[in-house]
Amino acid sequence: MRRFLPVLFAFLTAVFGLPVVAQQTTPADLKPFVDALAPGGFPQREAAVTALAATGDERVPAILNALGEGNLYVVEATGDVGFATKAGAGFAITDAATSAPLGQFAKGDIDKIKVNNGLRRTIRTVIGQMTLLSPDRGTRLSAARSILKNADPASMELLQSALAAETDPEIKATMEAANAVITLKTDASLDNKRTAIETIASRGGRDAVTILNAALASAPNELKPAIQGAIEGQARDRAAWDVAQNIWYGVSLSSVLLLAAIGLAITFGVMGVINMAHGEMVMLGAYTTFVVQNLIRMNFPGLFDYSLFIALPAAFLFTALVGVGIERGIIRWLYGRPLETLLATWGLSLMIQQAVRSIFGPTNQQVGNPNWMSGAFDFGGLSITWNRLWIVLFALAVFAVLQLVLNRTALGLQMRAVTQNRRMASAMGIRTPFVDAMTFGLGSGIAGLAGVALSQIDNVSPNLGQAYIIDSFMVVVFGGVGNLWGTLVGAVTLGIANKFLEPYAGAVLGKILILVLIILFIQRRPRGLFALKGRAVEA
Amino acid sequence: MITQFIFRALDKKAIWAVVLLLAVALLVPACNLLVPPGSPFHVPSHFVALLGKYLTFAMLALALDLVWGYCGILSLGHGAFFALGGYAMGMYLMRQIGTRGVYANPVLPDFMVFLNYRELPWFWHGFDQFPFAMLMVVLAPGLLAFVFGWFAFRSRVTGVYLSIITQAMTFALLLAFFRNDMGFGGNNGLTDFKDILGFSVQAPSTRSALFAASAIALALSVLICSAIVNSKLGKVMVAVRDAESRTRFLGYRVEHVKLFAFVVSAVMAGIAGALYVPQVGIINPSEFEPANSIEVVIWTAVGGRGTIIGPIIGAIAVNAGKSYFTGALPDLWLFALGALFILVTLFLPKGIVGTFAGWMAGRAPSRAQHNNAPRESGRTGGTQILDAKPEPAADLKPEPAE
Numbered sequence: 001m002r003r004f005l006p007v008l009f010a011f012l013t014a015v016f017g018l019p020v021v022a023q024q025t026t027p028a029d030l031k032p033f034v035d036a037l038a039p040g041g042f043p044q045r046e047a048a049v050t051a052l053a054a055t056g057d058e059r060v061p062a063i064l065n066a067l068g069e070g071n072l073y074v075v076e077a078t079g080d081v082g083f084a085t086k087a088g089a090g091f092a093i094t095d096a097a098t099s100a101p102l103g104q105f106a107k108g109d110i111d112k113i114k115v116n117n118g119l120r121r122t123i124r125t126v127i128g129q130m131t132l133l134s135p136d137r138g139t140r141l142s143a144a145r146s147i148l149k150n151a152d153p154a155s156m157e158l159l160q161s162a163l164a165a166e167t168d169p170e171i172k173a174t175m176e177a178a179n180a181v182i183t184l185k186t187d188a189s190l191d192n193k194r195t196a197i198e199t200i201a202s203r204g205g206r207d208a209v210t211i212l213n214a215a216l217a218s219a220p221n222e223l224k225p226a227i228q229g230a231i232e233g234q235a236r237d238r239a240a241w242d243v244a245q246n247i248w249y250g251v252s253l254s255s256v257l258l259l260a261a262i263g264l265a266i267t268f269g270v271m272g273v274i275n276m277a278h279g280e281m282v283m284l285g286a287y288t289t290f291v292v293q294n295l296i297r298m299n300f301p302g303l304f305d306y307s308l309f310i311a312l313p314a315a316f317l318f319t320a321l322v323g324v325g326i327e328r329g330i331i332r333w334l335y336g337r338p339l340e341t342l343l344a345t346w347g348l349s350l351m352i353q354q355a356v357r358s359i360f361g362p363t364n365q366q367v368g369n370p371n372w373m374s375g376a377f378d379f380g381g382l383s384i385t386w387n388r389l390w391i392v393l394f395a396l397a398v399f400a401v402l403q404l405v406l407n408r409t410a411l412g413l414q415m416r417a418v419t420q421n422r423r424m425a426s427a428m429g430i431r432t433p434f435v436d437a438m439t440f441g442l443g444s445g446i447a448g449l450a451g452v453a454l455s456q457i458d459n460v461s462p463n464l465g466q467a468y469i470i471d472s473f474m475v476v477v478f479g480g481v482g483n484l485w486g487t488l489v490g491a492v493t494l495g496i497a498n499k500f501l502e503p504y505a506g507a508v509l510g511k512i513l514i515l516v517l518i519i520l521f522i523q524r525r526p527r528g529l530f531a532l533k534g535r536a537v538e539a
Numbered sequence: 540m541i542t543q544f545i546f547r548a549l550d551k552k553a554i555w556a557v558v559l560l561l562a563v564a565l566l567v568p569a570c571n572l573l574v575p576p577g578s579p580f581h582v583p584s585h586f587v588a589l590l591g592k593y594l595t596f597a598m599l600a601l602a603l604d605l606v607w608g609y610c611g612i613l614s615l616g617h618g619a620f621f622a623l624g625g626y627a628m629g630m631y632l633m634r635q636i637g638t639r640g641v642y643a644n645p646v647l648p649d650f651m652v653f654l655n656y657r658e659l660p661w662f663w664h665g666f667d668q669f670p671f672a673m674l675m676v677v678l679a680p681g682l683l684a685f686v687f688g689w690f691a692f693r694s695r696v697t698g699v700y701l702s703i704i705t706q707a708m709t710f711a712l713l714l715a716f717f718r719n720d721m722g723f724g725g726n727n728g729l730t731d732f733k734d735i736l737g738f739s740v741q742a743p744s745t746r747s748a749l750f751a752a753s754a755i756a757l758a759l760s761v762l763i764c765s766a767i768v769n770s771k772l773g774k775v776m777v778a779v780r781d782a783e784s785r786t787r788f789l790g791y792r793v794e795h796v797k798l799f800a801f802v803v804s805a806v807m808a809g810i811a812g813a814l815y816v817p818q819v820g821i822i823n824p825s826e827f828e829p830a831n832s833i834e835v836v837i838w839t840a841v842g843g844r845g846t847i848i849g850p851i852i853g854a855i856a857v858n859a860g861k862s863y864f865t866g867a868l869p870d871l872w873l874f875a876l877g878a879l880f881i882l883v884t885l886f887l888p889k890g891i892v893g894t895f896a897g898w899m900a901g902r903a904p905s906r907a908q909h910n911n912a913p914r915e916s917g918r919t920g921g922t923q924i925l926d927a928k929p930e931p932a933a934d935l936k937p938e939p940a941e
Contacts, residue, residue: 334884334885339613339699340884344880344881347877348880351874354877470710474703477700477703512714519691524694526694526697
């Protein structure tokens with residue numbers, strides 16, 4: 001009777017179709033089903049497998065997997081079925097159903113439960129069946145994916161029934177794709193197959209091309225043009241998305257370059273001063289973010305998601321103050337000697353780096369991403385991370401605000417006047433030393449803002465600034481200092497060119513090429529794309 | 540003509556420097572090899588190598604001074620020429636290792652065996668011959684300087700722009716030499732040298748010889764630089780430095796003058812690099828670091844640009860300080876170096892030698908000793924970009940509008 005019950009159950013299952021999730025079973029309930037796997041020939045075993053699966057117990061897939069892989073043993077004396085692990089000369093058996101240890105057995109006392117190919121297929125099917133209908137979303141998704149990958153025609157019926165019950169759109173899409181792939185392998189009607197090709201093509205991705213290529217080999221002649229067309233369409237789509245992805249990477253790099261270079265462009269444009277410590281201002285901005293986040297973590301953990309909004313003004317004010325200090329303390333004594341200014345600010349950058357190293361240590365500091373900046377989303381064939389997107393928007397915002405400041409405020413007017421003709425501006429009553437100090441403060445403050453943004457995507461270490469300074473120079477030199485549009489165009493050109501060269505030349509060689517191109521470009525336009533023209537140039 | 544050229548080179552300061560250097564070239568090796576180790580006059584071998592390194596740095600600084608101090612070209616990429624010369628020497632030394640490497644390959648250096656090279660890359664051929672390697676020490680930096688300078692000066696890239704693109708040049712080379720498939724040993728560079736001209740690089744006698752070679756090379760550089768700056772060409776160089784446009788309007792080919800100075804300077808830097816490598820025993824891409832090149836500028840500035848002996852004094856003084864600091868107070872070295880940059884530019888724009896000479900001239904007004912030093916105004920000719928502020932005279936300074 002005990003051995004008959006599962007067989008009966010299997011029979012019932014076969015007659016009434018797939019069971020919906022069975023009621024919860026205890027290990028003891030499961031045991032007769034598991035033990036039924038051992039006796040008899042392959043047909044009985046197959047029935048036992050189906051019966052076992054029908055219990056719907058969550059341990060079943062593991063047991064069936066073990067059976068399929070030949071890891072399930074039966075103890076000859078008792079008929080208990082269990083997993084075997086090698087222990088000393090013999091094997092230690094654990095009951096498959098109850099997980100209770102059954103003790104040590106010699107090799108002769110246990111038998112491996114044999115499976116053949118037909119049984120293996122059954123096992124795969126029932127496992128797929130159990131997982132495809134599992135209440136757990138993750139289990140279903142991975143089961144659907146594995147069916148898509150294996151595309152075994154045997155699992156088609158099962159898949160279709162699961163498809164009918166599925167509500168989650170992502171899983172459903174995967175199942176539909178799997179169904180389409182399987183359809184191509186079966187002898188379904190041509191119309192069905194055409195629909196299947198369309199389904200696969202619309203899913204897209206590199207897998208689709210592989211699947212279609214595989215199908216192409218075995219497809220009947222009538223279908224070949226359709227498949228061929230779908231493959232070409234896929235290749236076109238892929239190429240377009242690749243270009244789009246490269247553009248996006250380029251835009252992302254451009255935004256970083258723009259942020260790092262724009263402050264430099266202002267000080268260079270207005271004062272003719274190359275501030276080698278600019279990168280260190282960026283670094284100070286990043287460290288300000290770190291300090292602000294630490295304070296928030298310690299005192300107001302709830303505000304963490306807003307930490308960047310607090311860090312932005314803090315970083316701007318701090319670096320702007322440092323900038324004004326540098327201008328008043330060092331740079332104003334060196335006006336008219338741009339090369340000496342370059343050296344003095346380089347010395348300053350060494351000191352700031354070492355100071356930060358002494359205070360915070362030479363290692364990278366952990367700056368957290370707020371929730372709204374973590375993660376990524378898919379946009380068509382693009383994968384876009386939130387932090388990159390926010391930084392692009394932030395860079396544009398900074399650029400716009402800066403344009404407003406330069407074109408709509410009194411300080412901006414004075415700055416432009418000083419840029420164009422310092423002596424004339426001075427003669428008109430503009431306090432050029434004040435404008436210089438404010439300009440330097442503004443440029444440094446923007447570097448601080450850049451630091452806050454960069455802290456989200458880069459390592460915050462004392463060397464942070466060094467990594468950006470040469471690139472920023474290139475942007476400024478390329479764009480020229482006539483106006484900020486030059487910086488924008490310079491940043492976007494260099495960023496996108498860099499990312500487009502990378503796939504062909506590699507990251508390092510791409511960068512070298514860019515540097516060489518800039519050096520050559522400077523030959524044609526010694527003062528950049530957007531140079532000031534007229535008298536101001538040779539004043 | 541030639542004798543006249545040399546005769547002019549031997550102005551008083553240059554003679555002193557040359558004599559002193561030749562004396563050092565004899566004395567230090569003698570104190571190392573002939574004086575027994577116990578004696579207070581004994582110079583230990585590692586110290587000989589250290590001094591030799593300083594002398595090659597001094598030569599590099601002098602090379603930079605020729606273009607910066609006399610011609611107004613602030614190159615932030617002179618380390619690249621130094622490193623190229625060093626790599627040429629390093630390639631010769633690598634070929635000399637032969638079968639003594641770890642992999643004992645008679646032709647391929649160890650790193651190439653390691654990186655699965657089948658045969659020697661074409662640009663490594665010939666480096667087993669010392670004369671060829673020496674030719675390359677001169678040619679590689681010289682050619683780079685010629686091509687780079689020809690493009691840059693012809694299109695009148697000046698001032699800060701030029702400085703930045705020289706920095707870009709050395710940065711690009713840094714990235715390139717870091718690549719393993721460039722065939723220059725990548726990250727690790729070239730090291731583990733055994734022989735130079737058949738003598739072991741580790742032997743005290745070889746070290747002394749290399750030291751003497753460095754001292755003599757530096758003395759020759761002093762002679763050459765002195766000859767150049769005292770010639771008519773040197774006067775034109777100074778004119779280019781102080782008023783580039785005016786010099787051009789007077790009919791001089793400014794680009795040719797600059798190019799000449801740049802190439803001579805690069806070759807000198809390359810030779811310095813070639814002497815540096817066997818004394819320190821390694822050359823790797825970090826020599827191309829832009830920071831290194833800027834450090835050379837500060838040696839020159841500390842000693843006094845626009846003087847012949849200034850850069851030598853500056854290079855030795857700063858590097859002696861660096862050796863001391865990095866040993867005794869490693870955390871403070873960057874503070875000290877940074878402060879040096881700031882203080883020298885603010886308070887000692889003419890460097891030690893220039894200030895001292897000015898002070899001497901003040902005591903003996905009849906002798907205008909430092910007429911080669913850059914003008915106080917700092918209006919370094921065409922070098923200012925845009926409307927770099929001329930130093931406003933006091934009466935021009937506008938009062939804030941009340």
